Amino acid sequence: MPADVRQVSVDIGGTHIRMLKGGAGAPLVILHGTEGCQGWLRYAQALAEQFTVYVPSHPGFDGSERPAWLNTIPDLVCFYTWFLETQGLEGVPAIGFSLGGWLAAEIVATTHHAFSKLMLVDAAGIKPQVDEITDLFILSPAQITQLTFHDPQQAPEYDMLYGGTRTPAHQENAIKNREMAVRLTWKPYMHDPRLPSLLARVHIPTCIVWGRQDHIIPVECGELYRQAIPGAELVVLDNCGHMPQVEQPEAFVRLARQFLG
Amino acid sequence: MFLMRFTERAYVNYTAEDVKNSPNSAVRLTFSNRHFDPQLGADLYNEYLDEYEYCEEAGFDGLMLNEHHNTPTCLGATMNLEAAILARTTKKPKIVLLGNPLPIFDNPVRLAEELAEIDMISRGRLVSGFVRGTGVESLATNTNPLYNRERFEEAHDLVIKTWTTPGPFRWEGEHYHFRVVNPFETPLQKPHPPIWIPGTGSPETLEWCAEHHYPFVFLETDPESTVDMKGIYADKAREHGYEPGPEHFGYLLRIHVQDTDAYAKEVGKGYLVGNVGVGRLPMPNDYMFPVGYSGRDPKYLQLRERIRSDPFRVGGLDAAGYEAILEANRMIIGSPDTVIRKLREVLARVRPGILAVWTNDGSISHKDSLRCLQLMGQEVLPALHDMGKELELTDPFQKTP
Numbered sequence: 157m158p159a160d161v162r163q164v165s166v167d168i169g170g171t172h173i174r175m176l177k178g179g180a181g182a183p184l185v186i187l188h189g190t191e192g193c194q195g196w197l198r199y200a201q202a203l204a205e206q207f208t209v210y211v212p213s214h215p216g217f218d219g220s221e222r223p224a225w226l227n228t229i230p231d232l233v234c235f236y237t238w239f240l241e242t243q244g245l246e247g248v249p250a251i252g253f254s255l256g257g258w259l260a261a262e263i264v265a266t267t268h269h270a271f272s273k274l275m276l277v278d279a280a281g282i283k284p285q286v287d288e289i290t291d292l293f294i295l296s297p298a299q300i301t302q303l304t305f306h307d308p309q310q311a312p313e314y315d316m317l318y319g320g321t322r323t324p325a326h327q328e329n330a331i332k333n334r335e336m337a338v339r340l341t342w343k344p345y346m347h348d349p350r351l352p353s354l355l356a357r358v359h360i361p362t363c364i365v366w367g368r369q370d371h372i373i374p375v376e377c378g379e380l381y382r383q384a385i386p387g388a389e390l391v392v393l394d395n396c397g398h399m400p401q402v403e404q405p406e407a408f409v410r411l412a413r414q415f416l417g
Numbered sequence: 418m419f420l421m422r423f424t425e426r427a428y429v430n431y432t433a434e435d436v437k438n439s440p441n442s443a444v445r446l447t448f449s450n451r452h453f454d455p456q457l458g459a460d461l462y463n464e465y466l467d468e469y470e471y472c473e474e475a476g477f478d479g480l481m482l483n484e485h486h487n488t489p490t491c492l493g494a495t496m497n498l499e500a501a502i503l504a505r506t507t508k509k510p511k512i513v514l515l516g517n518p519l520p521i522f523d524n525p526v527r528l529a530e531e532l533a534e535i536d537m538i539s540r541g542r543l544v545s546g547f548v549r550g551t552g553v554e555s556l557a558t559n560t561n562p563l564y565n566r567e568r569f570e571e572a573h574d575l576v577i578k579t580w581t582t583p584g585p586f587r588w589e590g591e592h593y594h595f596r597v598v599n600p601f602e603t604p605l606q607k608p609h610p611p612i613w614i615p616g617t618g619s620p621e622t623l624e625w626c627a628e629h630h631y632p633f634v635f636l637e638t639d640p641e642s643t644v645d646m647k648g649i650y651a652d653k654a655r656e657h658g659y660e661p662g663p664e665h666f667g668y669l670l671r672i673h674v675q676d677t678d679a680y681a682k683e684v685g686k687g688y689l690v691g692n693v694g695v696g697r698l699p700m701p702n703d704y705m706f707p708v709g710y711s712g713r714d715p716k717y718l719q720l721r722e723r724i725r726s727d728p729f730r731v732g733g734l735d736a737a738g739y740e741a742i743l744e745a746n747r748m749i750i751g752s753p754d755t756v757i758r759k760l761r762e763v764l765a766r767v768r769p770g771i772l773a774v775w776t777n778d779g780s781i782s783h784k785d786s787l788r789c790l791q792l793m794g795q796e797v798l799p800a801l802h803d804m805g806k807e808l809e810l811t812d813p814f815q816k817t818p
Contacts, residue, residue, distance in 0.1 A: 294446070294556060296703055334708040335563060342561040 157196045161204070166212065168239050173220035175212040179204025183248040184416065185240070185271070186211045187256030189399075190292065190337040192218045192329070197313055199401040202409040207416070210245065214259075216336030218329060227339055229348060233262045240270055249273040249416050253401060254373065255280050255337065258346070261381070264362075265354035274362045275415055276381060277408075278370050278398050283347040287374035291345065293338060297330065306369035306397035313402055346373075355384035362388040363415040367396030367403065418764075418805025419771045419812035420798055421479030421513050422472045422790070423669065425778050426465045428489040430457055441701045445488040445553045452489070461492060464783045466499065468790065470506055475794030478812075479511040479544065481773050483615075484518060486557035497531045504539035512539055515615040515634060515773075516546025519576075520568035521558040526598055528572075529579040536604040543610040546634075547573055549622070552707040563709030566621065568592045580609040611813060613667065613771070618646040620720035621712050627653035627661070630818045634667030634773060637747065639727035640766050643668070646724055663810040664818050667771030670763070671748040671778070674792045675785065678751045684789075685750035686739060687781035753796035761804060770812040772801065 161178030176196050184207035186200065193213045203209050215235060216222035226235055236259065240246045250271045252260030257279025263270045280289065292300055301318050308314045322330070362385045366378035375392060382390040391411060393400050400408040431452045440447040469480045480503055484496035493499060500512050512535065522528050536543040549569050555562040571590050575598075578586070584599030604610050614626050615634040626633045627650045635643050647666060654661045671688050675681035729747060742748050749759045764772070776793065777786040805812070 293708055294441075294701075294703055296701065331708070331713070338561065338563050338707075338709045342563070343559055 158201060158204075161196050161201075166239070166243065168235065168242060169223070171215060171221045171223045171235075173212055173215055173239075174218055175210060176200070177208065177210050179207055179209045181207045183208050183210060183245055185245055185248055185250040187236075187250060187252040187259050188214065188217070189254030189256050190333065190341075192333040194317060194402075197402065197405070199405045199409050199412075202405070203412060206413065210243075212239065214256075214336070216339065217333050222336065229259060229262055229340055232259055232340065233266055236263055237267055237270060246270060247272050249275075251275040251277065251412065252279060253277045254398065255341065255346075257281065258348070258351075261351060261355060261385075262348065264358045264360060265351060268357070268359065271360060273360055273416060274358075275365060275412060276362065277365045277400060278367060278373050279364070279377070279381065280341070280346040280373055281348055281351050282377050282380045282384070283344070283349065284374050284376050284380070286376055289346045289374070289377075290372045292372070293334075293342075297334075300372075303371040304398045305403055306367060306395055307403070310395075311399075311403045312405065317402070352380065352384040355381070356386065358385045359387075361415075363411070364388055364390045365400055365408070365411060366390065366392050367398055367400050368392050368394050369396060370398045372398040418663075418769075418801060418808075418810040419478045419511075419667075419814060420801055421481040421511070421771065421773050422469070422475075422477045422793075423481040423483070423773045423775045424465065424468070424786075425483065425485075425490055425775075426461070426492040427778050428453065428458065428461060428492055429780055430454060431489060441704070443701055443704055444490065445485070445551075445700060446556055446704050447487075448489065458492070462499075465492070466502060466506070468777075468783070468786055469499075469503055471787065471790055473507045473510050475790045476798045477510055477774070477793075479513045480507065481513040481515055483515055485551070486521075486554050488553065497528075497535065500535050500543070501531075501538065504535050504542070507539075509542075511542050511544050513544040513613070514546050515613060516548040518550030518554045519547050519572040520565045521550055521554050521560045522572060525572040525575045525593060526579055526595060526600060529576045530600045530602060532576075532610065533580065533600070533602045533604045536606055536610050537602065541605040541610075543604070543606070544613055545610045546613045546615055547576075548615060552703075552705045552710045555710065556704065556707060561709070562707045564592060565710055566712065570625070577609060580604055613813070615667070615669070618642070618649075618724065619712070620646075620649050620717045620724075621714070623650045624653040626650065627665075628657060630654075630657075630659070630665075632665050632667055632771060632813050632818050634669060634771060635767075635769070636669045637671070637775075638668075639725070639729065640746070640763060642725045642727055643767050649720060649723065661818075662816065663768050663770035664813045664816045666767075666769045667773060668763075668767050668769035669773035669775060671750075671775040672756060672760070672797075673748075673750045673776060673781070674753055674756045674789050674797055676752065676788075676792070678755050681751045681755075682743075684781055684785045685743075685748065687777075687779045687785075688748065689739060690780055753792055753800075756797055757800045757804075760801065764804060764808060764810065768808070768810060770805075770810050770815075 164175050165172050166175050193211050213220040215226050250260050257276040258281030261281050364378050364381045366375045378390050382388045396404050436444045482496045484493045485491040532545050571592050585597045588595040613632045651661050673685045746763050776789050
């Protein structure tokens with residue numbers, strides 16, 4: 157982790173969550189997926205050249221505390237609107253990956269002043285009409301990793317993230333992250349039936365990014381998001397799976413810079 | 418000693434190859450029901466009920482049933498239906514349900530009603546066991562495994578209150594909400610039917626049982642680890658001011674008897690060869706123990722270390738090899754004399770007041786099963802009842818737990 161990136165603890169109404177913060181410039185909030193924040197990755201470092209990047213670990217993930225009342229995605233929306241308010245981060249741009257994309261979409265469907273611009277990346281939240289969202293909870297972590305990437309060879313951080321043996325602490329963290337994902341997304345699985353209707357309310361610039369070979373959340377969900385959010389654009393990356401920011405970090409960062417300006 | 422008969426009521430008309438070629442090579446949850454033939458199912462349900470009815474004549478004290486979902490290893494997908502039939506077609510043996518998987522019920526009040534009806538129809542012969550259910554039960558019913566223990570405990574409290582507190586009352590819990598709890602039918606046994614809990618011995622459940630004075634029935638656990646697990650129960654019982662006896666413990670074993678050792682040994686292989694589901698093919702960990710299902714409380718993780726590990730733990734009992742299993746008395750198979758002799762060693766060590774006799778499963782034929790039950794009745798059960806007296810293995814009906 158570069159020297160100017162800091163791990164901080166943030167107190168939101170008595171709940172302490174962990175957050176990575178680094179870079180310089182206007183703020184940018186990043187909301188992670190079911191795997192947790194995964195540390196300060198290449199894409200974050202690249203964006204930090206232009207932005208002050210905030211990567212909070214959601215309550216219950218990566219050692220962040222979970223208040224007893226927080227069990228659902230709407231609960232998480234309440235938590236994050238509180239977070240944005242107390243951290244002075246309202247009205248800044250945001251990127252949401254997968255579960256974090258769903259969260260970001262719910263936030264902007266709930267309040268108009270949370271974010272100025274939104275980038276949704278292979279986001280959960282909308283039920284596909286043709287295919288299905290892969291059931292992560294009956295698969296082993298190894299099976300999930302395999303489905304996550306189209307071509308691991310092109311992901312420069314793949315070995316660092318998934319290769320080698322895991323320490324007991326790392327394994328424990330992964331189990332707890334999976335438990336929190338189960339808590340938040342069990343039923344209806346990984347989607348909110350209300351969301352497409354509520355997204356009609358969104359009036360901020362929105363860019364939807366999807367890996368064409370996403371085997372976790374099918375690319376048709378990207379199209380459904382595009383239809384639901386007025387004026388949204390959809391960019392589909394070829395030869396890319398569920399995590400463009402890790403599998404094609406350069407292409408992803410280029411898109412993000414273009415969109416976020 | 419209380420002697421009850423058990424079988425998983427397996428569906429056996431499929432091959433190991435079928436299972437290997439199924440999603441995740443799993444015999445439960447995702448093994449397609451296109452392998453099921455209802456014609457054969459109709460025969461099997463009736464044969465299994467015939468066997469249970471014959472157990473009354475053979476002299477068993479109880480008829481034990483269990484429940485699993487999405488699996489050919491156990492046809493008891495709605496065990497209470499079988500129990501209701503036996504409530505009517507038998508007169509004397511207890512009907513022992515081990516058990517209803519509480520967390521998967523969204524309406525525990527309905528369950529309380531069903532069990533009350535069974536108790537009345539059987540004229541007070543119901544033993545109502547409860548379980549958390551394997552992970553497969555959670556997945557098959559889309560019940561969040563993270564809330565499994567919370568739902569188990571809350572559903573239990575609600576069922577007990579429904580049985581013991583005159584209605585109407587309101588229930589605004591964490592997982593269950595009812596505006597008017599007032600089922601008109603209440604159980605015949607007062608304050609409520611006995612409750613026994615089967616399991617493989619998670620420390621959380623052992624302590625919970627000890628707090629509630631519920632007998633714990635160990636399912637095919639290693640005798641040495643069983644002694645350790647009884648210690649965990651006993652420590653908690655002492656905190657609650659009592660010393661547990663044999664009436665607080667049960668033990669399940671596969672026990673098969675035929676006229677000769679040689680023939681019994683031949684037939685007994687059917688436990689392993691005919692039912693690929695009971696452990697012979699590995700099940701994905703994420704099916705049996707999905708994320709969130711297992712407790713992670715450090716206190717209990719530490720208690721788990723008190724339990725000696727089962728020498729047959731890796732791959733399950735069935736993978737250990739037939740000879741090794743017999744040698745270690747983990748299945749008791751032979752002529753009546755052999756079975757009685759071997760059981761004495763096990764019972765003296767484990768000291769259960771309840772013995773669950775898993776008489777047949779897998780490819781063991783209906784004919785061989787009936788002969789087994791007949792020999793049990795003629796020779797084994799009387800000897801075991803005597804042995805129970807001699808070893809002072811008091812059961813929960815002789816001494817209230």
